[in-house]
Structures are given as structure tokens and as C-alpha cells.
Amino acid sequence: MQNHVLDYLEETVKRVPDKIAFAGEDCALTFADTYRDCRAIGTFFHEKGLYKEPIIVFMRKSPKTIAAFFGVIKAGCFYVPIDEEMPATRIDLILENCKPRAMICDEETAKQAAAFSYQVPVYKYDTISKTPADAEALQEIHDLSIDTDPIYIVFTSGSTGVPKGVAACHRSVLDYIEQLSETLEFNEQTVFVNQTPLYFDACLKEVYPTIKFGATTYIVPKSLFMFPIKLVEYLNEHKVNTVCWVVSALTMISAFGAFDKVQPLYLRTIAFGSEVFPIKQFAIWRKVLPEAKFTNLYGPTEGTGMCCYYHVNRDFALGDVIPVGRPFKNTEILLLDEKDERAKNGEPGEICIRGTSVTLGYYNNPEKTKECFVQNPLNTAYPEIIYRTGDIGKYNSYGELVFVSRKDYQIKHMGHRIELGEIEANVNALEGINSAACIYDGEKSKIVLYYVGGLTAKEVTLQLKEKLPRYMLPNVTEALEQMPLTPNGKIDRVNLKKNYQEKSK
Amino acid sequence: MDTLLEILKDLHPDVDFELCDTLVDDKILDSFDIVTLISEINDQFDVTISAEDITPENFNSAESLFALIERLEDED
Numbered sequence: 001m002q003n004h005v006l007d008y009l010e011e012t013v014k015r016v017p018d019k020i021a022f023a024g025e026d027c028a029l030t031f032a033d034t035y036r037d038c039r040a041i042g043t044f045f046h047e048k049g050l051y052k053e054p055i056i057v058f059m060r061k062s063p064k065t066i067a068a069f070f071g072v073i074k075a076g077c078f079y080v081p082i083d084e085e086m087p088a089t090r091i092d093l094i095l096e097n098c099k100p101r102a103m104i105c106d107e108e109t110a111k112q113a114a115a116f117s118y119q120v121p122v123y124k125y126d127t128i129s130k131t132p133a134d135a136e137a138l139q140e141i142h143d144l145s146i147d148t149d150p151i152y153i154v155f156t157s158g159s160t161g162v163p164k165g166v167a168a169c170h171r172s173v174l175d176y177i178e179q180l181s182e183t184l185e186f187n188e189q190t191v192f193v194n195q196t197p198l199y200f201d202a203c204l205k206e207v208y209p210t211i212k213f214g215a216t217t218y219i220v221p222k223s224l225f226m227f228p229i230k231l232v233e234y235l236n237e238h239k240v241n242t243v244c245w246v247v248s249a250l251t252m253i254s255a256f257g258a259f260d261k262v263q264p265l266y267l268r269t270i271a272f273g274s275e276v277f278p279i280k281q282f283a284i285w286r287k288v289l290p291e292a293k294f295t296n297l298y299g300p301t302e303g304t305g306m307c308c309y310y311h312v313n314r315d316f317a318l319g320d321v322i323p324v325g326r327p328f329k330n331t332e333i334l335l336l337d338e339k340d341e342r343a344k345n346g347e348p349g350e351i352c353i354r355g356t357s358v359t360l361g362y363y364n365n366p367e368k369t370k371e372c373f374v375q376n377p378l379n380t381a382y383p384e385i386i387y388r389t390g391d392i393g394k395y396n397s398y399g400e401l402v403f404v405s406r407k408d409y410q411i412k413h414m415g416h417r418i419e420l421g422e423i424e425a426n427v428n429a430l431e432g433i434n435s436a437a438c439i440y441d442g443e444k445s446k447i448v449l450y451y452v453g454g455l456t457a458k459e460v461t462l463q464l465k466e467k468l469p470r471y472m473l474p475n476v477t478e479a480l481e482q483m484p485l486t487p488n489g490k491i492d493r494v495n496l497k498k499n500y501q502e503k504s505k
Numbered sequence: 506m507d508t509l510l511e512i513l514k515d516l517h518p519d520v521d522f523e524l525c526d527t528l529v530d531d532k533i534l535d536s537f538d539i540v541t542l543i544s545e546i547n548d549q550f551d552v553t554i555s556a557e558d559i560t561p562e563n564f565n566s567a568e569s570l571f572a573l574i575e576r577l578e579d580e581d
Contacts, residue, residue: 258556
């Protein structure tokens with residue numbers, strides 16, 4: 001039985017060594033290149049004495065970044081991707097959480113890394129990828145590895161202002177890749193364009209199926225997603241047949257009327273997720289690509305990427321919500337009501353995930369882990385961990401799971417998962433701020449920040465830029481004389497939202 | 506032009522939009538900004554920016570963006 005994610009690569013490199021695996025703006029790596037580089041990097045860290053510990057990968061988006069991930073796994077370690085667009089203070093929080101002893105950089109990011117307050121020894125990709133592979137040592141590491149060993153940690157927004165690192169192991173990634181590949185029918189002819197950042201679990205959808213099947217993934221510059229016509233032309237130029245993108249990347253193309261000028265010629269598989277696909281935009285896509293298969297995917301980082309799917313097989317009216325559908329094989333969704341019992345048919349309940357796809361938990365964070373990686377309340381006989389997503393769902397009349405709302409202040413904004421509490425914690429930490437509250441305008445996709453304090457809105461925005469990633473910055477920032485409070489003295493978010501809606505009319 | 510500068514300043518208070526002509530090349534604007542900008546411009550100027558107008562050239566500076574708006578206004 002396969003128990004190591006890189007066994008995919010071991011098999012594929014024998015079959016199609018010279019095929020392009022990952023192609024980007026700066027370079028393209030064949031399967032043989034990827035294999036060679038990851039073995040070199042694995043050997044390098046082995047010789048450094050690193051084993052079963054986190055190694056930071058801080059590189060610009062490139063095929064080499066992926067080979068660096070694999071190299072870390074080869075060394076028997078786990079990769080922690082961080083990105084040049086993350087503000088330095090956030091990166092410091094991540095480094096403090098992981099306490100890494102090594103960081104892989106490219107020429108550019110090595111300069112940025114010098115400015116971090118938490119200093120980690122930096123190794124440049126282009127140097128360490130030239131290490132002669134020690135076949136014997138690599139084989140030994142491979143033989144000793146167990147499929148419950150972690151392979152990566154990715155960081156997600158945390159409501160207290162500190163990001164949480166989700167650690168996932170070989171087995172949950174293997175399970176995910178097998179089920180996803182079967183569901184979306186990937187094969188050796190699959191050509192992907194990666195849209196999501198490499199520092200999230202979302203890129204698993206392209207990275208691992210590529211080495212499993214000997215497929216090809218194009219890693220495109222982010223700027224391409226600003227220019228809809230160029231983007232579609234790019235898809236056609238590279239005969240791209242499969243995209244797994246966030247909804248906002250797809251609607252950017254349809255909403256601006258790009259299809260009037262150019263249409264995707266080869267695209268057959270369109271998977272989307274992370275947020276609601278407005279039916280008006282979805283209808284445009286379906287009209288342009290009537291033969292294509294559209295699949296809605298749902299799942300949290302804590303469930304190793306995606307855990308539910310729905311193949312769109314009927315028409316939806318404006319205002320309808322495309323269902324989350326059903327879990328992948330080998331995963332069960334438990335809908336638990338407030339008494340921790342199964343929600344009655346059609347009643348809402350918290351979506352909880354049971355199965356191999358549940359990740360290991362939050363790295364170096366037992367308190368947060370305990371809150372949502374919990375014993376299955378339906379089973380008191382033996383230890384069994386389920387993950388409580390905090391999402392409320394219910395079954396519709398077709399028996400399909402539908403997302404209803406959140407239990408807390410987590411939002412999905414342009415495909416990113418954000419805790420409004422994390423933004424508020426960062427605003428509250430600014431000097432001169434007395435209180436802060438965020439609300440989300442889902443219709444216009446705007447994060448609205450209200451605050452009381454001596455700073456101007458511009459000053460607040462400028463200071464937040466140093467602390468929060470771009471996608472978490474409020475789109476509207478407004479100073480208030482005083483914060484509306486509930487009788488209990490809590491911030492009255494309902495009131496804030498009401499005033500906001502009345503004002504924007 | 507002032508209205509446009511105001512929209513841009515709201516997105517990035519720290520950028521000198523009167524001078525900068527590498528908004529796209531230097532990755533100052535990202536896809537969030539483009540989407541926001543287009544909807545704000547469509548609202549405030551009563552024009553429709555279509556897909557073929559969304560090019561790096563048109564969005565590289567406030568000046569070129571304003572020129573695009575004027576062109577679109579003339580067409581109406």
C-alpha cells in the first residue's frame with residue numbers, strides 16, 4: 001500500500017521523465033528535473049542533520065517552490081510555505097510558532113528574509129539543489145517514514161490575531177488526492193493552471209495529481225488574473241483543460257464580458273469552491289462551455305483541502321445556492337445539532353468531518369486544537385477525532401448538503417478564509433485605537449472596519465498594511481464617535497450592519 | 506480626474522497616483538483592486554469598462570486610466 005506522497009513521483013518519473021511537470025514564468029521543470037532537485041534538497045537537509053521538523057519554504061511562486069516542498073518531504077521533514085506578500089509581522093508569528101532551523105529561499109526572498117526579527121538560517125534553492133543525491137540515505141528516510149508523519153503546515157487566519165498552523169500527514173493527502181482525482185477524472189492528459197497561492201492547501205489540487213498522473217501544471221503570475229482576455233488567451237495557448245479556481249477568479253472573466261471576445265477552447269473540467277458562485281455568472285460560464293463538467297468543492301484546510309463535491313447537474317434560479325453536495329468516498333459528514341446529536345432531516349446543524357481526511361491539528365497549539373478537533377460525540381466507545389468546521393449546513397430536498405452560515409465571525413472573502421476577529425485584534429493593537437469592529441458586506445464583497453480612536457482612516461490602513469496580508473485589509477474604514485454596544489456591553493454588530501446597510505442604500 | 510484619484514487613494518493611501526506610471530508593472534494594483542476600481546468607475550462616471558479595456562496599459566497609471574474613462578464617455 002502506498003504510504004508516502006512522493007511514491008507518485010517515483011513511479012511517474014520512470015514513465016514520463018522528459019515531460020513538463022510544472023511550468024512557470026521563470027522556468028519549467030520536467031519530472032526528471034523535479035525528481036533530481038527534490039532528491040538533492042532532501043540529501044542536503046539530511047546532511048545538515050534535520051529530520052522530522054519544519055522547514056520554511058519562502059520563495060516566489062515558481063515551479064522550483066514545488067520542488068522545494070518535495071525536497072523537504074524527502075528529508076523526512078515537513079514544509080511550511082510562507083510568501084513574499086505576507087507582512088513581516090505575520091511571518092514572525094509563524095516562525096515563532098514553528099521554531100524552524102532552516103529556510104529555503106530564492107535570490108530575491110533571501111534579501112527579504114534578512115529583515116525578519118526571528119532569524120532562521122537561509123539556504124538558497126539554486127545552491128542546495130546541486131547537492132549530489134545520497135541514494136542510500138534517502139532510501140532509509142523513505143523506509144522509516146510512516147503515513148501519519150506530517151508533510152506540511154499551512155497557516156490559516158486565527159480569531160485572536162495569531163494565525164494557526166494546520167499540520168497534515170501523508171495519509172490524509174493521499175486520501176484527498178485519490179478521491180479528488182476520481183471525482184474530477186484527472187489523467188495524464190490533464191493540463192492545469194494553478195490560480196491559488198502555493199502557501200495554502202488549495203494548491204494540493206494541482207501539485208499532487210500532477211505527479212500522480214504525469215500531468216502538467218502551469219504556475220502563472222498573479223497579474224494574469226487581473227486581465228480577463230489575456231487569461232483566456234493563456235488557457236487556449238497552453239491547451240488548458242482543467243481549472244480548480246476560487247469563484248472570484250472565474251467571475252472576473254465572466255462579469256467583464258471577456259467571453260464576447262474570446263472563449264476557452266480546451267477547458268472541460270471546472271472545479272470551484274471556497275465561496276458562493278453567483279448564479280448569474282455561473283449561467284454565463286455554462287452557456288459558453290455547455291460540454292464542460294462543473295463541480296462545486298467544499299472543505300476546510302483542517303480537512304486536507306476539500307472533502308465534499310457536487311457535480312452541477314440541474315439548472316439553478318437566480319438567488320439559488322449551488323449545494324455542497326456529498327462527501328468524498330472515505331469521508332463522512334456529521335451534521336450535529338446543539339445537543340451534539342444528528343440534526344433531524346432538513347434541520348440545520350454544524351458540519352463535522354469524520355475520516356482519514358481530518359488533519360493532525362494545529363501545530364504547537366494544543367488549546368486551539370482541542371476546541372475543534374474533538375472526540376466524536378456519537379461514539380463513546382473508543383478514541384475517534386472529528387473536526388468541527390463551525391459551518392452550519394443542512395440537507396435540501398434532493399438529500400444534498402447545503403451551506404447555510406457560520407457559527408462565528410469567520411468569512412470567505414475573494415476565496416480567502418478570514419477571521420474578522422484577527423483583523424479586529426490587529427486594529428486594537430494599534431496605538432491610539434480604543435475599539436474596533438468589522439462587519440462583512442457579502443453582497444459587494446467588502447470588509448468594513450469601524451473604529452474609535454485618534455487615528456485617521458488613512459493612518460489605520462497604512463499601519464494595517466504592515467501587519468495583515470493584502471486580502472485581509474478592510475475595503476472600507478470608518479471612524480466612529482463611539483461604538484454601539486449591546487445591553488451586555490458587547491459590540492453591537494447587528495446595529496453596525498444595519499447602519500451600514502441603510503447608509504449604502 | 507480628482508474623482509478618480511480619490512477612488513485610487515482609497516485603495517492605496519500610500520501611493521502617489523499622480524506620478525506613478527507602473528501601477529501594474531510594479532504590482533501595486535492587484536486583482537482585488539482591479540475589480541473594485543472597475544465597479545467604482547462604472548458607478549461614478551456612468552461608463553462601462555469592458556473586458557477588452559482591461560489591459561495592463563490602461564491600468565498602469567491614473568493618467569492612462571482617466572484617458573480610458575474620457576474615451577468611454579465620448580462614445581456614449
